[in-house]
Amino acid sequence: MTVLVTGATGSVGRLLIDTLLARGESVRAITRTPDTAALPDAVEVVGGDLSIPGGVPGAAFTGVDRAFVFPAAGVDAFVDDAVEHGVEKFVVLSSLAAAQEFPRDVGSASQVHHSAVESAVTERTDNWTILRPGTFAANLLSWAWSIRSGAPIRAPYVRSAQAPIHEADVADAAVAALTDDRWIGQAVALSGPRSLTRTQQVEALGAGLGRALTLVEISPDEFRAETAQFLDDGILRMLLDYWRDTVEVPDAVRPGVADLTGRPGRTLEQWARDHRADFGVEIRSSGIAPR
Numbered sequence: 001m002t003v004l005v006t007g008a009t010g011s012v013g014r015l016l017i018d019t020l021l022a023r024g025e026s027v028r029a030i031t032r033t034p035d036t037a038a039l040p041d042a043v044e045v046v047g048g049d050l051s052i053p054g055g056v057p058g059a060a061f062t063g064v065d066r067a068f069v070f071p072a073a074g075v076d077a078f079v080d081d082a083v084e085h086g087v088e089k090f091v092v093l094s095s096l097a098a099a100q101e102f103p104r105d106v107g108s109a110s111q112v113h114h115s116a117v118e119s120a121v122t123e124r125t126d127n128w129t130i131l132r133p134g135t136f137a138a139n140l141l142s143w144a145w146s147i148r149s150g151a152p153i154r155a156p157y158v159r160s161a162q163a164p165i166h167e168a169d170v171a172d173a174a175v176a177a178l179t180d181d182r183w184i185g186q187a188v189a190l191s192g193p194r195s196l197t198r199t200q201q202v203e204a205l206g207a208g209l210g211r212a213l214t215l216v217e218i219s220p221d222e223f224r225a226e227t228a229q230f231l232d233d234g235i236l237r238m239l240l241d242y243w244r245d246t247v248e249v250p251d252a253v254r255p256g257v258a259d260l261t262g263r264p265g266r267t268l269e270q271w272a273r274d275h276r277a278d279f280g281v282e283i284r285s286s287g288i289a290p291r
């Protein structure tokens with residue numbers, strides 16, 4: 001049987017594909033740019049858009065029994081088509097915001113978006129697993145320019161603590177959910193293995209990159225002024241609410257990665273090592289390090 005992977009060219013989907021292929025699974029990938037997508041030769045690449053009704057051709061579902069659902073806006077018609085064509089099991093990439101554990105989540109841009117994606121699946125089938133990662137370590141790529149240029153990192157709420165997750169752990173959790181039926185009907189919260197203040201996150205990046213990094217605390221207003229031209233207002237508000245809240249209540253480490261994969265998640269130092277090139281640090285080996 002074949003696994004249909006959406007979000008296949010993304011940071012999670014790309015790693016998910018490598019692991020599925022290594023396990024001997026047959027993979028079909030959906031991308032909006034099939035002619036230029038850099039995917040392994042063993043993958044059957046199909047052009048499609050999840051957000052357009054009928055945007056994924058029916059032939060994409062032939063012989064597919066499991067699908068990884070990237071949370072694109074308006075996936076309802078895609079899920080309808082998949083169910084109609086006999087796809088039996090869905091693993092959904094969502095977000096911890098959809099769990100609405102904190103008042104800040106309710107009505108946030110992420111909660112509204114991801115709850116709609118979850119409903120698109122759970123209203124159409126009972127055969128689902130939802131993955132709800134908290135903050136991605138990859139969000140720290142927003143510091144890449146400072147680190148590359150040797151400038152201090154400027155950040156508000158440096159005493160707030162989060163548990164950033166490596167995208168490879170999200171991918172590994174997805175592989176487990178796709179290949180093991182024990183997780184059907186469960187929404188699994190995922191995080192990195194340690195809750196770290198933003199000051200400690202800078203230290204972890206420095207350790208992983210082999211660089212001494214400097215952090216300068218700025219006020220929320222300064223952050224707003226410096227980033228308003230790059231960030232949507234709803235996202236900016238969501239980030240500031242999150243960092244403000246996690247000063248008093250640090251992000252909890254979630255057992256989801258260990259539960260699903262049977263091993264602890266990758267550290268932030270490891271994530272930084274895997275992303276040296278993104279921070280302008282010379283690479284001596286390539287790719288995400290094997291466990």
Ligand SMILES: NC(=O)c1ccc[n+]([C@@H]2O[C@H](COP(=O)([O-])OP(=O)(O)OC[C@H]3O[C@@H](n4cnc5c(N)ncnc54)[C@H](OP(=O)(O)O)[C@@H]3O)[C@@H](O)[C@H]2O)c1
Nearest residue numbers: 007008009010011012031032049050051072095134135136
């Ligand atoms: N950042 C966080 O802290 C965080 C936390 C929790 C959850 N998340 C979730 O994780 C997602 C990011 O995952 P990622 O890093 O793997 O993504 P990514 O690297 O940003 O890549 C996005 C992928 O989605 C595909 N895609 C987007 N819209 C599509 C559409 N309409 N039709 C078909 N494919 C579409 C793209 O495919 P093509 O361009 O090839 O078509 C691409 O493969 C976020 O969007 C969010 O939903 C993020």
